[in-house]
Amino acid sequence: MIKPIRWTIAKKVGGTVFILLSIIFSLLIHSLIALTEIEAELNEIAAIDVPLTEYANEIEIAQLEQRILMDEFIHKKLAKKEHTKKEEQEIIQWQVRMNEQFELAIKTSKSAVNTASSSEFKDILATLNTLKKEHEIVNTLFNQLINGENISVNLDAVIKQDENFDRLAIDLIHGIEQITKRKANIVLEHEHQFAIISYSLGIVGAIIGISLATLIIISIKASINKISYNINLVSSAIKSNKDIPVGQVEKVKSTDEFGELSHNLTNMINEVSSDIDKREKVSKELNELATKDHLTQCFNRFKWDESLKLEVARSLNSHTPLSLIFLDIDHFKRINDTYGHDVGDNTLIDVVNIAQQNIRQLDTLYRTGGEEFSILLPNTKLTDAQFLSERIRKSIAEFDFKTVGHITISLGVTLFKGKEDTELAFSKRADTALYQAKESGRNKVSTILEL
Numbered sequence: 001m002i003k004p005i006r007w008t009i010a011k012k013v014g015g016t017v018f019i020l021l022s023i024i025f026s027l028l029i030h031s032l033i034a035l036t037e038i039e040a041e042l043n044e045i046a047a048i049d050v051p052l053t054e055y056a057n058e059i060e061i062a063q064l065e066q067r068i069l070m071d072e073f074i075h076k077k078l079a080k081k082e083h084t085k086k087e088e089q090e091i092i093q094w095q096v097r098m099n100e101q102f103e104l105a106i107k108t109s110k111s112a113v114n115t116a117s118s119s120e121f122k123d124i125l126a127t128l129n130t131l132k133k134e135h136e137i138v139n140t141l142f143n144q145l146i147n148g149e150n151i152s153v154n155l156d157a158v159i160k161q162d163e164n165f166d167r168l169a170i171d172l173i174h175g176i177e178q179i180t181k182r183k184a185n186i187v188l189e190h191e192h193q194f195a196i197i198s199y200s201l202g203i204v205g206a207i208i209g210i211s212l213a214t215l216i217i218i219s220i221k222a223s224i225n226k227i228s229y230n231i232n233l234v235s236s237a238i239k240s241n242k243d244i245p246v247g248q249v250e251k252v253k254s255t256d257e258f259g260e261l262s263h264n265l266t267n268m269i270n271e272v273s274s275d276i277d278k279r280e281k282v283s284k285e286l287n288e289l290a291t292k293d294h295l296t297q298c299f300n301r302f303k304w305d306e307s308l309k310l311e312v313a314r315s316l317n318s319h320t321p322l323s324l325i326f327l328d329i330d331h332f333k334r335i336n337d338t339y340g341h342d343v344g345d346n347t348l349i350d351v352v353n354i355a356q357q358n359i360r361q362l363d364t365l366y367r368t369g370g371e372e373f374s375i376l377l378p379n380t381k382l383t384d385a386q387f388l389s390e391r392i393r394k395s396i397a398e399f400d401f402k403t404v405g406h407i408t409i410s411l412g413v414t415l416f417k418g419k420e421d422t423e424l425a426f427s428k429r430a431d432t433a434l435y436q437a438k439e440s441g442r443n444k445v446s447t448i449l450e451l
C-alpha cells in the first residue's frame with residue numbers, strides 16, 4: 001500500500017517555494033525564447049531591410065544624378081553643341097556607381113530570399129532584376145546617343161526608358177519600406193505578447209505564492225488555536241480542581257509538526273486524566289478506609305468526631321435543630337459468649353443494616369465502640385428523633401436474628417441546645433440517656449435534655 005505523504009511544515013514551505021521557482025524558471029525560459037525571437041527579427045531588419053533601403057536610395061540618387069547629366073547632355077545634342085569628354089566620363093561614372101549599388105542590392109536580396117523569414121524578398125529581387133535590365137537598356141540607348149547613332153529615335157527612347165526606370169525605382173523603395181514597416185509591426189506585436197505573457201505569469205505566480213502562503217499560515221494558526229484551547233482546558237480544569245473534560249479536547253487533523261504536537265498533547269492529557277482518576281479512586285478508597293468501619297461498613301469513631309463538630313457548627317449557623325441518638329445492644333457479651341465471636345459480628349452487621357433502613361438519607365450512623373452506635377440527625381426536632389428511635393428499637397426487637405433469634409437494644413436521645421450547648425455536653429446527655437434506658441430495664445428509648 002502506498003504510504004500517504006506526511007505534509008510537514010518544511011515540506012509545505014518547500015512545495016510552495018518549488019512551485020514559485022518553477023513559475024520563475026518558466027518565466028525565464030519564455031523570456032529567453034521570446035527575446036531570442038525578437039532579437040532575430042530585429043537582426044533581420046538590421047541585416048537586410050536597412051542596407052537594402054540604403055542601396056535602393058543610392059540607386060535612386062545615382063539615377064537622379066545621371067538624369068540631370070543626361071538632360072544637359074541631350075540639350076547640348078539638340079542645340080547641336082559638342083559635349084566634353086569630362087561630361088561623358090561623369091555620366092559613365094554614375095552608371096558604374098548605379099551598377100555597383102544594383103549588385104549590392106541584388107546580393108542582399110538573394111541572401112534575404114534564402115535566409116529571411118519573409119517570402120516578400122522574392123518580389124523585391126524580381127523588381128531589382130527588372131530594374132537592372134531597364135537600367136541596362138537606358139545605358140545602351142544613352143551610349144548610342146553619345147556615339148551619335150539615330151539621335152531623334154534614341155532621344156525619345158532614352159526619355160521613355162528613363163521614366164519607366166523611375167517608376168520601377170519608386171515601386172522598389174516603396175516595397176522595401178512596406179516590408180520594413182510590416183516587420184517592425186510584427187516585432188512590436190511580439191514585444192506586446194512577450195510583455196503580456198510575462199506579466200500574466202508573474203501575476204499567476206504571485207497569486208499562487210500568496211494563496212499557498214496564506215493557506216499554510218491559516219492551517220498553522222488553526223493548529224495553534226486548537227493546541228492553546230486544549231492547554232487552557234487542562235489548566236482551567238486543574239485550577240478549578242475539576243475533572244479534565246477529555247471529550248472536549250480538540251483534534252488537530254494536520255499531519256505536520258503541529259499535528260504531531262497536538263497528538264502528543266492529547267495523549268498526555270489522556271494519561272494525566274487517567275492518572276487523576278486513579279489518584280481520586282485511591283484517595284476515595286483511602287478516605288473510606290480511614291472513615292468507615294470495616295466490619296459493618298458504617299462510619300467509624302474517627303468520622304464521628306469529625307461529623308459531630310461539623311453538624312454542631314452547621315446547626316448553629318443555620319439555626320436548625322440537631323438531634324442525637326446513642327444506641328447499644330443489650331447483653332451483647334452473652335451473644336459472644338453463647339454463640340461465638342463470629343455470630344456476634346454477624347449480629348452487629350444485621351443491627352447496622354436494620355438501623356440504616358429506619359433512618360433517613362440525611363441521618364448518619366456511626367460505630368463509636370464495640371456494640372455502641374450513634375446517629376446524628378440534622379434538621380430534626382426532638383419528637384422526630386424520639387419517633388425514629390422507637391421505630392429502630394421496635395424493628396430490632398421484632399427481627400429474628402440468624403442463630404441468635406430475638407435481641408434488644410437500648411437508645412438514648414437528646415437535642416442540641418444552641419449557643420449555650422457544647423459538643424461534649426451534647427454527647428454526654430445522649431450517653432446518660434442511654435445509661436438511663438439500660439438502667440430502666442433495657443429495650444427502651446430514654447430522652448435527656450438537662451443533666
Ligand SMILES: Nc1nc2c(ncn2[C@@H]2O[C@H](COP(=O)(O)OP(=O)(O)OP(=O)(O)O)[C@@H](O)[C@H]2O)c(=O)[nH]1
Binds near residue numbers: 336344348
Ligand atoms: N463479636 C464482637 N464482639 C465485640 C466486638 N466489639 C466488642 N465486642 C464485645 O461486646 C461486648 C460488650 O459487653 P459489655 O460492655 O459488657 O456490655 P453488654 O454485654 O452488651 O451489656 P450491656 O451493654 O450492659 O447490656 C464485649 O464482650 C466485647 O468483647 C466486635 O467487634 N465483635
